[in-house]
Amino acid sequence: MRSWKDTIQLEIIQNHPQFILVKIHNGGLIKPILTAIVYGNPNPIKRKSLWEALKAAIPSDNTPWMALGDFNALLSEEDKKSSSIIGKRCPHFREFLESKNLQDLGFQGPFFTWQRGGVFERLDRAIANEAWCQMFPQCLITHLTRIKSDHRPLLVNNNLDFKLPRGRPFRFLAGWAQH
Incomplete structure (x- = not known):
């Protein structure tokens, strides 16, 4: 286990050819969290083992x-x-997300994360299970500026200090669209 700062410890759980799985222990968190840092193989046949x-x-x-x-x-x-x-979607990726009930965490910033010439793709993203979404409901993913790469880096901000507004939540009523 490696320490980073005084309160955060990282433990490598799995070192796979296409991802590294780490357990993050933080003195401020009730329980550790698991994070996989992914680099999917560009070859779809080799990438199939990733899922x-x-x-x-x-x-x-x-x-x-x-x-x-x-x-x-x-x-x-x-x-x-x-x-x-024409973009060809990866059915194995969609099946993986659906089979484990995973959520794409969305993002702010430019839509496409990869560019080469006139081709733009969203290859980089963050996904999570329900437990992550409940623990970090304000989690914000930002697509940063590309610097010396054809990929945009992702910034994860768990924004734990963010306060949700009090009061009744806004609800859209379908009848308003016809009024």
Whole structure:
């Protein structure tokens, strides 16, 4: 186990060819969290093993789990923009997310995270299980500026000090659209 700062300790749980799984212990957290840092193989045949290995890395209990990085896979055709090439989504990626009930954590910033020439793709993202989403409901992923890379780095901000507004939550009523 390695210490980072005085209160954070990292423990490498698994070192897979396409991801590293770490357990993060923080004195301020009730329980440790698991994070997988992913670099999916660009070859779809080799990348297929990533989905099964990540499935096995997700805890069956209520431990918060997140994966982020370059999955090298498209979830939808909209994840690619090019004048001549149509985006081909990865059905294995979608099946993986659905089978484990994982959420894409969304983002702020430019939509596409990878660019080469006139081809733009969203290959980089953060996903999490329900326990993560409950522990960090204000988690914010930001697509940063590309510097000396064809990928945008991802910034994860758990924003634990963010306070939600008090009072009644806003509810949209469908009838308003017809009024």
